[in-house]
Amino acid sequence: MRRAKLDIKSYPGFFAITLVCLLILYAPLLVVTVYSLNDSNSITNWEGVSLRWYVDVFSGPESQKFKAAAWNSFTIAIIAATVATTIATLAATAMIRSGAFKLRSLSFGLISLPLMVPEIVLAVATLIFFNSVGFTRGYGTILIAHIAFCIPFAYLPIAARMQGIDASYEQAAQDLYATKRQAFTRILLPMMMPGVISGFLLAFIVSLDDFIITNFVKGAGIETLPTAIFGSVKQGIKPNIMAISTLLLGVSILLVTISYVVSKSEKTK
């Protein structure tokens, strides 16, 4: 019976296509990683394994530029993810723990708006807004734009987690004379912490990775890692770009893995 059922489900070739799909997704990343270890001045010829381009990233002629860009990228990502996670946590609490209220679906629309508007349109709109209110483009404008598009990425895992937590825990706390605030900070917040951490990490990654919006609102004289990389790539792919890309790739994969592990942890405790 079980065999027959499995047989009905399986289609010849689907497993092969799945492997092709994974190959397509991962091959370019693997190739860049491998070639970042190439001991050659050209990206075409393979001349053995070395870490020279990683040394170059940290102490080569362009290292000052990349260090400054990395500093901007990381500080912006930390601040943007922190603010976005805070806003998203409050918003999720209102959305999931308030039953039905007016403006509820409209609020959800507003929160997910940055995901629905094409990124280039959001970039243009944000640039125009900063221009019309007279903000000078720079670190601050990048930060504000990043917080805005990080909010939905932080919101989704937090809201998902909170939906899985039964309201009776807070009710029990309130039955035992906990105030609303205590029920939130002492019961709900610790329970939804995995969602909050997961949301923070995702927001951090999307901030770290953003190119298009940053490129529009950054103004002259300030770079983040993606805009610095883009500037270099426009003059051709150089080996040090492969090394810096591999580093950034590693950071993203590490963080998304942590986020995954955390959000799966103690799922229904």
Next chain:
Amino acid sequence: MAGGTASSGGTAADTYKNARPWLLLPAWAFLGVFVLAPVFMMLVYSFLTKEFRGGVIWEFSTAAYDQFFFNRGLFGDEPPTIEWTYIAIFWRSIWQAATATLMALLIGFPTAYFIATRPEKLRPMWVFLITIPYWVNLLIRTVSMKFMLRDNGPINDFLVGTGLINEPITIINTNFAVQLGLFYSYLPFMVLPIYASVERYNFSLSEAAADLYASKWVTLRRILLPAVKPGVVAGCILVFVPSLGSFLAPDLLGGAKNFMIGSLIEEQFKGNAGNWPFGAAASMVLLTMVLILLLIFARQQARAQKGTG
């Protein structure tokens, strides 16, 4: 993007006076000021007069839309005919995005199906494998693709090495390279929603079809596909929409000839040569197209939900 909204929320909690919609205020304030207001300002800018060194003069004008849709000759005094330049760029973008979507569907559907039919314990791991590349910097992924597709890059090396072709073929800076780039960028978006709907699919329907002597492929086409259509449509939208306005893939993989909407818009805001009202107008046209698409999608999903529930 397809993030589900909460159902009716904590029901019993209502009696405990846990209603606190005011906690939404920070989100409303921030997104209202820095997302909603900017989109509105963009609409306003698209009706202003261009300043020659970038920026705008605050004078009402429909010149931007006029330039987009109509050709009035070199001096602007001829009777208007339809201007095809920008419509052609939009059309090419639609075509590129549609091709990339089709490619993603052909690879993504079997993958999603395969994952959804794995033992339940293993599915999250498969889904995670598909998701990881999405979280890797899009710029870096596009650069990797550029590296792969070069004339003497790994793909050509492989094809020449295996004797399939005699000399490297040019892929980079063609339409096909852009399609490949878009396909590669958004492939995970195709897999995830299809996976979600196949996972919910009741396989006893397929068994019933098999009992009635339907072949596997007939079952797939007549029973499974209609049942998981909402997931397929969602996947197509999630690949098509970001592809349509993408900037990196056409810019890095397509070269100067294979201009898409994203590059057209970006150019209007670069340096002093740009035309801000025109860039805003082109963005408005793109936004309108996307919103219409999402609206159709939302109605279709709502209808599908009514059908099953």
